[in-house]
Amino acid sequence: MVIRYGSTRAVYLQLADLLRADITSGRIPPGELLPYEGRLEQEHGVSRPTVRRALAVLRGEGLVYTERGYGTRVVQQQTRQHIKVPRAARIVCRMPTEAEREALGIELGEVVPVVTIHVGAQTRGPYRADMFDFTTA
Template identity: 50%
Template sequence: MAHKITECLCVYNLIPVTINPRSYVPVYQQLADILRNQIRSGDLAPGTDLPGEFKLAEQYAVGREAARKALAVLRSEGLVATRRGEGSYVRTPRERQRIELGAADKVTIRMPTPAERVELDIDEGVALVVLARRGTEEKLLPSDEVVITGKREAQKG
């Protein structure tokens, strides 16, 4: 079976984009890269509705599973949100809080409960960061709103 490189004109900006099924980069990742670039360049502005899985698959000549995985990647990065029954759309970028970890701090990343999603206004697919610092209560933060850094201590040798 011969594989062909699929080239199509993106309906948003009419720039040819290619997906190569023979590439070492999975097809879903190639599609996520294309959509991510369109979001970051402003071609897909915040609030823009994205085509559904079937339309994306048809438009880029990929399988529906590849379209589903591409949207999941973008959701996990906080670029896209999906509402049941409404489809996916480009999220408005949120301000990110920088958190510097100390040696005794503990960070856990997990998916939020339905109650936590409502309470913290977390979109579906966005993980929850649980920050535990000595002597304080655990802090719950949406993963798309934080950047975690830590100091590296030089080892004496």
């Protein structure tokens, strides 16, 4: 896949797509450093702000993390647990409260939504959205 500059899809999203494909296919394994920003610029013929926006997309998806002075690494993906949800349930996805962050081990600055499941007057959760898959029963 190559970046198409005439495409209706933004260039930074195309670059994020390329990097995501390399990560999910295992070409860039967990714990591995991504190429540095300058190299990504040269390889793909894009600007530094474009590279940074693409990396921000991947950070937002929880695929990579960046350490200042060290670079951007692929996150070790955790095994996701499956939760069956009754069909009549209401599922709410939101950002966690401070107490939920602490209880669920979500670091300050991490973008990890939480999910609650409401069935009648009963509430289940919150669950970290990055660790669970939800399916109907």
